[in-house]
Amino acid sequence: MTGTTEGTFAALRTQLREAAATFAGGPDVLESILLGLVDDVDRAVREPLEIFPVCHHSPASAIAMARRLREKQPKVVYLELCEDMAPLLTELRNCRLPVAVQAFATEVDGFPAEWSPLSVVAPITEASAEYQAIAYALDTPGVELVLVDRSSDHVFQWDERGTQDAEPADPDAPPAEEEAALHGDAVGVELGDLRPRFAELEEHLLRHGRVRHWSEWWHQYVELPLGDSDHDTYRQVMLLIGSLFRRLAPGDSHRVHVDEDRERHMWTRMREHLAATGTDPADCLYVCGAFHAASRVEEFGVHGTDTFEIGPRTATKWQHGLIPSSHAAIEAQFGLAAGSVSIAATLWAKNVGRTRVRPYRLAGQSGAGAPRARKTAAVTAPVPAVAPEDRLTGFLRRPPVLDGLDEAELLGWSVEVVRAARRNGYLASTADAIAVFETSILLAGMRDRAKPTPYDFQDAAVTCIEKDTVPGRRDVRRIVAIMMGGDRVGQVGYDAxxxxxxxxxxxxxxxxxxxxxxxxxxxxxxxxxxxxxxxxxxxxxxxxxxxxxxxxxxxxxxxxxxxxxxxxxxxxxxxxxxxxxxxxxYEGVSIEQVLEQRLRRTAYAPRATTATVLEAVEDATLYLRGRRLPDELGTRALEVLSAERTVDGAPEVLRRVRRLLAYYRTSEPVLPPWIESFVKAGYAHYCTLLPTAFTDEDATVRQVAAMLGFLFSMESLALSLGCDRTQLELAVAQSHPRDPSRTALLWAARTQLGHLSRADLRAKCDELLGNPLVVPAYPRYLSGFVHALEPVPGLTDFVVEAVSNAFGRLPDPVLLPWLPTLITTLRAGGAELAPLLIREAGRIFPGRLGALDEWVPPWRTQPEPAAARTARRPAAGGGVHALLAAHPGTCDAVATLLGCEGTWRTADPGSSGAALAARHPDTAVALEALLTGG
Incomplete structure (x- = not known):
């Protein structure tokens, strides 16, 4: 340091040397750190291009910014914000703050696909220095606003996801509710970020400051003292804090390297702008976070080196816009304490009224302005006389003051919280208001504070009002948060x-x-x-x-x-x-276009299944007019089906294909070509996979049943399109399952194909019930039969018969142990098929309890002996004679249908009918029953 630099903060340097010698016992690292803080402040203060350090959403920074802009009237404002977001800032006048400037990309090129979608947001509130700078630059003629921070693309280029340690979550952060999730999982750009990067330092400050979280420390020890300070004091204090946090930050972390690259980027951009426009640095103002204002990179300042090269952007296409934000969303994204941004908004209104600073506001800005606080003269303590250039010494020596305005405000809070608690069901009284007032002062004194903060008041209200239960929906902590202003949600106007x-x-x-x-x-x-x-x-x-x-x-x-x-x-x-x-x-200019893009993206995804593509076909048919997109996606479904080697999606494929077929058959003159091809390919595909699926342990019974359901329900259409039924018969013949449920499913398939009669199927079930070794597995056979109702619904009566036989034949000691297994199996695997069994049981079983004793199950009814049918046939034939003679035309038609040849004998028509009935006794009996209704 030169002699001139030494003289700027000479008194402060002397005090720091003495402090280091006293606490460390001599010059060491502590002295170099303390003196380095002063060097950083002095370097930033002497920079020709004025640096204005700010803190994120700080009312003190906003007041100081508004005051400085009116005094200096800069011609160029350099702002720490992504340089590609500049065109959006003019749209802020069409919104109600808080809102966030967003850069969004769905299709990435140059980044890992799993990062998509990419999103960067920069929230803006009215109680922020950034908004004051933006409003001044946009509404003041001849003023240029230049964004100098890295672009949104570079934000992710410099990102090393998964390599850096995640910061611990703030225990006082708000829950991820609807308002807190307004930003989603976007990467936040913190304008004026100012928080210790050294965990031990933050813990030390919180412990000795007797506060619970960082937001409360900042409010007590920085926000309130700087609320009405002059420009030089504010600037030097913020630079000192930024230098302290910077020098005590871990030097090997990835975040430090990113911070330094951001500073190199910003100073490079500013020097490029100054060289291109010829602007005098004295007419410019650089607004950045205090952490970056105390930078030590070689590119720092207008006379810094030009050794930093800004890399090109990737081919990713970024979309930009404004999205609504909220206080809770800002707190959740940046790890601030719940209610801290709302408290900052209240303090902003208070500072505006106390300091009489006229803030900037965009012309036409939607929403109400900052609430006007009661104007009262501020009471300040005398400041020791020091050199005009050194304001740090006086600020650090000044004791905190409790003025009358804070007492009146605290009294108003105490009365209001009692009134709000009564509305929410609490039995609060005037005595509670007095207790809250006194307890707030007591808590502040216990925590070595000169005046209670809103956080002290909140703790006092919980202590004095909230008892062992909460009578309503809101507890006292939430009531206080609402009373302090609550969460304010922004809105983007129609024009934006x-x-x-x-x-x-x-x-x-x-x-x-x-x-x-x-x-x-x-x-x-x-x-x-x-x-x-x-x-x-x-x-x-x-x-x-x-x-x-x-x-x-x-x-x-x-x-x-x-x-x-x-x-x-x-x-x-x-x-x-x-x-x-x-x-x-950001994805399109109309919702139809966005929906079409998303359906295509789903259908052509690398992991798309036939079921998901058919769902896209159905959605395209439901929501979009025309056949172009459904036909295209249907062709894609055919391609995916041909490439699949598993049957995981068979149930969903069956359900959607049936629904689409029913729709096309009722609404279209002919079936679309793609669905005909899909049925043909699906028939061959599932026939090929059927033998393997019956023995595959990964395939479930429901999936195999869905395959059979596709084959049997689409069989008529597939055969008409040229498929061969022999392929299905061979597939069933080659299936040899070992699992009981799949064995029952195979029996049902053979019954549908005609390879197994009902009598044989009934005999197999009787054999299972008669074998004591197989009886415990009988519920699994029943499960297979229940799933078989999907491909073979005609077996519903047989399944009812199989269940009834089990309940009728098995003794209670055998039936009761596997009865729970039967119920859980049917509920888990066949819940959608249970109504079929219930309806069939209601049709078969008697409707009254009294008729149950004489009721005989239809499957136990003995067929009539053949001898009795033969003995009755002559009588039947004779009885039919008169009927045939009375309706000769009908008789001729039936005879032609049956392939019978013969002529009527006019001489003896009765003998002709009797002869015909004698030659075909079974037909005569059936015809008599049909015509007589017997």
């Missing part, structure tokens, strides 16, 4: 929305709802009386498909293939989910 979001609002205009408003609104659609609302219904169904749950929720009405509701009722919360709607605008 992307084209897609504006298009959605325009198309939903016939609903006559305030879609920008937060909360749930009810929309009633009567398409019969107002046909134009059908277009609104189409938009709402697409929004339901694209937006998070709750944004558009149908209360009445549904949309299925081939069905359209004539009346619908919706709960809409588009204002609450405005961020999700805005991010849709």
């Amino acid at each position: 929305l992307p084209p897609l979001a504006r298009d959605v609002h325009d198309r939903l205009a016939p609903l006559n709802l305030r879609l920008q408003q937060r909360g749930v609104q009810r929309a009633l659609l009567d398409m019969t009386g107002r046909p134009e609302l059908e277009r609104c219904s189409d938009v709402l169904w697409m929004l339901r498909r694209l937006l998070p749950q709750g944004a558009a929720r149908p209360i009445m009405g549904e949309r299925r293939l081939g069905e359209r509701s004539i009346q619908e009722s919706w709960d809409l919360a588009l204002g609450t989910h405005q961020r999700a709607l805005i991010e849709l605008g």
